[in-house]
Structures are given as C-alpha cells and as structure tokens.
Amino acid sequence: MKQFLLIFGTIFLISLALTGLLFLLRKIFGEPQKSEEHINPSIFTFFTSLYAFFLGFAIVTLWSAFLTAKTNVTREADSLMISYRLSRDLPNSQGFQKALADYVKIVVEDEWPRMEEDVMSGPAQRQFEKVWEQLRLLRPQSSGDIDRYLNLSNHLSEASKQRFSRELLVGGNLYPPIWVIIVFGFISVCYGLYFFHIQQNLVRLIFDFMAVFVVLACIFFIYDISTPFSGYIVVKPEIFKAVYASMQQLP
Secondary structure (H helix, E strand, O other): OHHHHHHHHHHHHHHHHHHHHHHHHHHHHOOHHHHHHOOOHHHHHHHHHHHHHHHHHHHHHHHHHHHHHHHHHHHHHHHHHHHHHHHOOOOOOHHHHHHHHHHHHHHHHHHHHHHOOOOOOHHHHHHHHHHHHHHHHOOOOOHHHHHHHHHHHHHHHHHHHHHHHHHHHHOOOOOHHHHHHHHHHHHHHHHHHHHHOOOOOHHHHHHHHHHHHHHHHHHHHHHHHOOOOOOOOOOOOHHHHHHHHHHHHOO
C-alpha cells in the first residue's frame, strides 16, 4: 500500500508541476485576444477522444494479458503437482520426483527473481530438461503403469507449454512504437490544454491538473502491467511455493 501511495504521490506532484508550468507559460506567452483561433475545438475533441480510446484499449488488452499470465502460472504449477502425484505410483520414480521438486524449487528461488529483470533462468531450464530425462528413464511394468505414464507425460507437456507461455510474456506485451504514440499523445494533450485555457481561471487550472493526473496515471498503469512479472502489479510465485511445500510433505 505504501508503494502505491508513493507512486501516486509522485504522479500528483508531477501533475501539479506541469499545471504550474502551463500557468507560467500562459502568463509569459499567452495572447488572450487570439485564443479562439489557435486550435479548432472539434479537432481537439476528436484527437483527445482518439487518444483516450487508445489508452483504454491498451489498458484492457494488457490487463487481459496479465490475467492470462496469472492463469497460465496456476495451470503450470497444477500440472507439475499432478505429475508428481502420478509418478509416485510408478516403480523406481524417486529420481523423477527429486528432479521435479528441485525444478520447482529453482523456479521459486532463482527464476522468479530473474523474471523481475525480464529474463528467464538458465539453471531452471536445464533442470527442466533433467525432469524430462528422468521421465524417459521410467519403465512402466503393467498396463496400469502405462496409463499412468502417458497421463504423466501429458501433464508434463502441459507444464512445458505453460512455461513457454510464461517465457513469451516475461519480456512485456507492449511494442516500443506504441510508447511513441503514448508519449507524443500526452505531449499533444498538454499542448492543447495550453491553448484552450489561455484565458486562465481557477476552474480551468483545476481541470488542467485533473486531466494531466488522469493521463499520467493511465500511462503508469500501462507501463506497469505491460510486464506481468516485474513492476508493482505482478504475478507472484505463491502457487509454486505451495506446490513445493506439498511435494516436501508427501511421503
């Protein structure tokens, strides 16, 4: 909670500073008698509506990607837990169980901190390869064992698929050119506010502040959720911790 108060406090101060800057610039360069001729109101309204739609679309898309990342992490951890449980009914599966438990531990202790820096863990990937190697060494001895082995393979394949999905999302979901639109759009909004409110009063100054604050808050939100595993709003490894604890408790 404190970090969000700090963040929005910073956005508040930046918005206040920009509002003050607009006020000073109008005092120095403003020409009230020509204010109506600078920008056509309908053009500015269309532009701000388009920019608002773009910001809203980015927020909805990125939030959907964030929820997808959270769901995929849960599926990945669940598949690993099911794989561990199924392997306990197969003969000579202790090596597989140990490799799988070690993999989950590395994901929690090494890979998740690395994902905060937008990279995956090499040791975790190598350990996952060991898990597949241990699966290959398992030798089903009955028809029931074959069914369990195939089921185990399917769940491990599902975990592998979700791991690849996590790797695709770790670097972020917002292409660099989009930031050009976002930043240039914000500058354009400030530019428009400057000319529309050359004849200043308290109400217009307050509106300037509110507009700048809301746009900056939206931009921060877009920046934060564009990377689901780094920032302030993140997918946490709690489900992997719970899975590892369950693996340790099973006899």
